[in-house]
Amino acid sequence: MVSREKAKGKARKAAKEATKQVVKSSAAEDDSHHQQQESLEEQMQHLRLLSNKHLFTIKQNEYGNQSACASEFIPKHTLIFAELPAIRGGEIEIATLYNENGTHQCQADDDAFLKNNIGLDESTRKSIWELHDQFIDTYTPTNHPLYSPDEKRVLGIIKSNAYHSNEEGSRGLYPTISRFNHSCKPNVGYGFNGWEMRLYTTSDVQEGEELCTCYSDMVYFHNRIERGEFLKSKFNFDCICSGCNSNDNDDDSEEQRLKQSDTRRERLRLLAETLAQRDRSNLKKSDLEMIMESINIMKLESLEHNISTTYRLAREWAMKLGEDEASLEEKCLGAELYAKLLELSKGEKHPEAIQAMMEVRSR
Numbered sequence: 001m002v003s004r005e006k007a008k009g010k011a012r013k014a015a016k017e018a019t020k021q022v023v024k025s026s027a028a029e030d031d032s033h034h035q036q037q038e039s040l041e042e043q044m045q046h047l048r049l050l051s052n053k054h055l056f057t058i059k060q061n062e063y064g065n066q067s068a069c070a071s072e073f074i075p076k077h078t079l080i081f082a083e084l085p086a087i088r089g090g091e092i093e094i095a096t097l098y099n100e101n102g103t104h105q106c107q108a109d110d111d112a113f114l115k116n117n118i119g120l121d122e123s124t125r126k127s128i129w130e131l132h133d134q135f136i137d138t139y140t141p142t143n144h145p146l147y148s149p150d151e152k153r154v155l156g157i158i159k160s161n162a163y164h165s166n167e168e169g170s171r172g173l174y175p176t177i178s179r180f181n182h183s184c185k186p187n188v189g190y191g192f193n194g195w196e197m198r199l200y201t202t203s204d205v206q207e208g209e210e211l212c213t214c215y216s217d218m219v220y221f222h223n224r225i226e227r228g229e230f231l232k233s234k235f236n237f238d239c240i241c242s243g244c245n246s247n248d249n250d251d252d253s254e255e256q257r258l259k260q261s262d263t264r265r266e267r268l269r270l271l272a273e274t275l276a277q278r279d280r281s282n283l284k285k286s287d288l289e290m291i292m293e294s295i296n297i298m299k300l301e302s303l304e305h306n307i308s309t310t311y312r313l314a315r316e317w318a319m320k321l322g323e324d325e326a327s328l329e330e331k332c333l334g335a336e337l338y339a340k341l342l343e344l345s346k347g348e349k350h351p352e353a354i355q356a357m358m359e360v361r362s363r
């Protein structure tokens, strides 16, 4: 018994050392914020952005979940928040792995890892443990004396809340942004400048209205039933957003609204699939028309959070097809709007945003 415990202790110590090594190298690869020296100017920029937190408050909604609500009227295209992740990249992968392979068997193990290996202070760890764990009842029970079946685990919190950073291609866990719930008709878009995640409104938001992001672009292209299955399998929740549910079950026009939305999203998928197969060296006017139709559907469906990518494609193809600037503007391909969206989602100092703004000014 004693020797087995000793062996266990040894194994754990070895695992801990190994973690230190992997975390260390991952941290170096990820340009970890713990080592990153930001310039004073960058720090000031963050503080200015973070000060916009007064635009929303975190409240309990009618379902007992935390939600972000507008504290005042917020116009469309307002930057509302920016945040760096508490854990990111390789740190997340190791935390996940150690839950999955049983190296960490309870919340106390997870918390010690966050403290000792990642170096998180008590308040940051507290903000992580306050996040929702949608997978709380899906773990294989362990025999660890500190394990309790209803305790949150870091793996569940990561699976429920982490965002994929566009630029880094790996995941970050953002303690405040994670409080924003999902909607298939979001009113908040987001982008990344390195690891910094930025949120902005994609429509006018009334005081008291809930602010929601869209957890996956997959939902753009699927009807209610399909995306419901996807969200359940990926995030383990049933979507209660207004894009999936009727505001009044007895109202026929509500059912009509939802059916129209299903048709539009199915059409959007067909357009995306068709456009993906087009020969870019032999573009036709009809290809551009399909992109314009996609943009219009995205606008109708409140899917503007990633619309700048489609705008870029539209502009690129229109140029290739010999469209002039006036005609581009008329079609609302909007160089100015494209630049504005890049500035909001990536920050005014991001090379892509600078380039887009220079193009607007040079015209």
Ligand SMILES: [Zn+2]
Binding pocket: 183, 184, 185, 239, 240, 241, 242, 243, 244
């Ligand atoms: Zn939904």
